[in-house]
Amino acid sequence: ADDAVMxxxxxxxxxxGAAGRSRALGAGDALRLDGTGPGIVTHPDPAHPDPTQGLGWLDGRLVFVDRPLGDVLAELDRYLPGRxxxxxPAxxxxxxxxxxxxxxxxxSTLALAAVAGAEVTQITGRLLILH
Incomplete structure (x- = not known):
C-alpha cells in the first residue's frame, strides 16, 4: 500500500522487519512496515478485526467490515488491469x-458502487470512475 507493506x-x-530491526509475529498478528522500520504489532490488524479478513485474498476473496469505500476500492484496484x-470524497x-x-x-467495483449509491462511468473497460 503506497510506501508501506502489511x-x-x-x-x-x-x-x-526492516532496517535491521524485526519483530516476532504469531498467528493473527499483523505488522505495518514502512521506511521507518517495523511498526506496531497489532492483535488483530485493526483494518481486519477478524484475522481471516485480511487474508481472504489467499482464497480469491476481498473481505471487509465497516471500511471506507475508498480503502476497499484501493485494494480492488490492485487486481484490475486498469484504474x-x-x-x-463523500x-x-x-x-x-x-x-x-x-x-x-x-x-465487484460496480456492485460496491451500487451499494454506495454512486454512478460509474467506464472508459474502454480499463478505467472505472465513481461519481
Missing amino acids: VQVRSGRVEA ILVTD IAARRVTGNYRLDDPAG
Missing part, C-alpha cells in the same frame, strides 16, 4: 461491509 500471519510464527477513480468515505470475488474486480 504483514499478516495466518499460522505459525514469522520474523518481520479505479473516485471523484467525490463517496470514498462511505462505510461498507462485504465479501467480494477478486477474479472480477470490475464487477
Whole structure:
C-alpha cells in the first residue's frame, strides 16, 4: 500500500522487519512496515478485526467490515488491469461491509458502487470512475 507493506500471519510464527530491526509475529498478528522500520504489532490488524479478513485474498476473496469505500476500492484496484477513480470524497468515505470475488474486480467495483449509491462511468473497460 503506497510506501508501506502489511504483514499478516495466518499460522505459525514469522520474523518481520526492516532496517535491521524485526519483530516476532504469531498467528493473527499483523505488522505495518514502512521506511521507518517495523511498526506496531497489532492483535488483530485493526483494518481486519477478524484475522481471516485480511487474508481472504489467499482464497480469491476481498473481505471487509465497516471500511471506507475508498480503502476497499484501493485494494480492488490492485487486481484490475486498469484504474479505479473516485471523484467525490463523500463517496470514498462511505462505510461498507462485504465479501467480494477478486477474479472480477470490475464487477465487484460496480456492485460496491451500487451499494454506495454512486454512478460509474467506464472508459474502454480499463478505467472505472465513481461519481
